[in-house]
Amino acid sequence: MKRSELFFSVILLPVDCLALLGAFVFSYNLRGSSDLITSITNASIAARLKYDPSGALVLTYDHYLRYLGVIIPAMLLIFAFSGLYTIRSNVSWPKRIAQIFIGVSMGEFFILILFLLKKDFFLPRSVVLLSWILGTVLVLLGRLLVRALQKQLYLREMGIVRMGVIGSGRVAKDVMKQLDGNPYTAYRVVLHMENPSVDTAIDTIHKANLDELIVVSDQYNNDEMIRLREFCLESDISFSFVPALLTALESTFDVQTIRGLPMIEVRPTPLEGWGRVMKRAFDIVGAIFFIILFSPFFLLITLLIKLTSPGPLIYKHRRIGKNRESVTIWKFRSMRWEYCTGVGHNGDDYFRKLLSDHPDLEKEWRQTQKLKNDPRVSGIGKILRRTHLDELPQFFNVLFGRLSLVGPRPVVEEEVTHFGEKANILFTVKPGITGPWQVHGGNDLEYTERVKMNAQYIEHWNLWRDIVILLETGLLLFRRGDRGAY
Template sequence: MKRSELFIAFSLVPLDALAIFAAFVLAYFTRIQSDVVAIWDFSQYIQFILLLIPFWILLFATQGIYKIASLKRGALDDLQNIFFASSSGIMLVVVYIFLSKTDFFSRLIVLYAWVYVCVILMIIRIVTRIIRRQLLKYGVGVYRVIVVGDGVHASAIINAMNTYPQLGYKVVKVIDRDGLAKIETILSNVLTDEIVLADSHITDKDISHLLEVTHGIPLTLKVVPNTYRLREANVVVDTVADIPLLSYSKTQLDGWGAIIKRIIDIIGSLCAIIILSPISALIALIIACTDRGPVIYKNERVGHEGNFITYKFRSMYIEYCTGKGYGGEKALDIEKKLIKEKNIKSGSAVYKIANDPRITPIGNFIRKTSLDELPQFYNVLIGTMSLVGPRPHQPREVENYTPQQRKLLIVKPGLTGMAQISGRSNLTFDDEARLDILYIENWSLWMDVKIILRTFFVIFKGKGAY
């Protein structure tokens, strides 16, 4: 999902709220100009509008007005959606007036408001459409597409994408089915957002292979439907040139879900930083008094947008910390030796050292209680991590991921996640990856809430922490 699309869709909410407000104000003065005596004064009427607006916006949202896909619809589709959504909103007002038995002034004001709402909302959609087209003209928000196929369907899709720039597609490469054998090389050389399979000879095996080699790449696979069905991906129906496409989405964490999750991350991390600041200050003081060196340990990890720095309270003696500015090669050699001797996850992509002798006394406590991770709320605040998601790993660990495990990299890493509440360090990495991939494929806000609540119980029990 392109950020420009998310921004436009998100902007429509406050714009629609202003449109509803303006429409009802215009309706009020239009009717009052007709020498009708108002029972409500203007201030009372404004209060009514402000109370009404959130319900209208919620009603619009339930009818799909703010879906990202609506940005690609035609003007007639926009008009139809606005008509029905506005009519539903007006019915809400009528029901309120009827049930509350309020002494409302002329009922004709409701009709005026309905007309004004439809007109203003349509103007907003037209302006939005113009802005989006201009952005697409300059390459902002354009989906770069590789089309696979050389038949009728492929030609129709390529023609539609080239003819109608408002669809937001740019065909960057066309290959036949045999070209799929070189798809990894092609993807490394050509920036791609979507692959469209428009060849009737594409097999389930071809699709499975594509899903496997693109697990760690944030792109969407779309298929002209025939008999293709895969259980391992979320399937959404899309159309281009009236040809149905099956869109194999790697996660449901997209669009409005991603926006809402980000808002929750910002609010949650800010609250946590403020509320937990006394505990953080105390931990920092103890670390500073018990060992020389910095209080915060910075470590490079891999996320959905590449490498980034995570922040943790330092739990090891400074000379044993690996990474730039710490113990250097000597610390790394010691760690490699400990991995050979005490790794409880041998044979997997990641390591975990039990009874690690490098850890300080306070380090043992903050690790067991997960208090060492409090600085990562800052990572959440700046957007490199989320409250919930798969745990981030070091670059040298990610190099050993299987193609399936690279799917862990398509969403933001998290402070806690499915694996953390299901056994923490007691799990094998294969089980940890399987649980986190299950989260990625079946994400919902309610799932995030349940994981956060269960995290508190896991931390309280202190099981599986090293």
């Protein structure tokens, strides 16, 4: 571990302390008088209060600062338990912002508990609210300033971590790309050896003056790996390695220790345990929000479909969902009634005749399972598909637990053959209204590319990615001539 890494982790403590102190002091001076109590009967509380210019009673500044002497250290301790002072953290900035928000919120909750337990503690609600908002903003700004300072030092090659990588193949290349692909990070790959002998590796590492070594190779036996590790310990070089199995898998891993034995659990997706609970809660809240938000569109689309095309309003189609179970998907009907193939109607014969009469359409259907200029679609249906508004009823599918807001699109049985070896991973989660390939290429993508993107989404799921995909999907609603909306 470099001293610079430890320095920047430690320097965050006084930076956060000053940010929180500034937030609380500023909030004290900006408090709203309407939120203050104007009559205090308890003498022990009244002794700690004074009248402000508006005639309201407030906690005296001296006593306020005394309480901050307890509150701020408690909040810093909460930050530490939240992982905000982890040395060499690889947490993304969106997740870091979430950690800061949660840390400050827990600190404010501590203040409320203090208010309830101590009868002589008096603090206006306006101060609590303002300090919560300002604390989050100032802590974030402080960390951005520290990060900006780090970047400038790294650009000048100050405080960098000299990295060495042993190994060949895709994973070794990915490791080097991640480490050496950004000049604003501390890492610099100064040594790469593909498959050297242990003696050659030790001799070369000794001359390279490394700070850290990563071994991505399965050519060494246990004794040789131990020898490399012992050399790194003697030379004050951090030692890491990627097990050979992990180079062949693209799954989620959990490292655990059971009675002193290290174990790596390979999971197909983070959507297990609390991940599944979190996603379901997000789906319920999101579905209710979108149903209310788009309620005027439900009424307008209903009228347009009924006025322009005979047949039912909702198109119901059985698709393959989680665990290969059949699910009924709802959409506003966008096809002419005679071509519909959903529940209650069979237009397969019409469709087969259409394809046989148009070889170009048959070829396009075999490649993408969709038609760009589909003659089966009605006039209003083309608008609904281009804007994705035909999928609004699927928010009710989400609310009832049949779909998720984000996930692989539900497919028909004929499409499963295109999944290949990825079929098992794709059926471990609920299908979604939108997904990664819908916002990154749409139907212009080859089917194999869609399968790959869906598998990567499942294997590396996180809630923030769902939020980003939903925002990107929302932008598609306002794009004219959306290339992927058919």
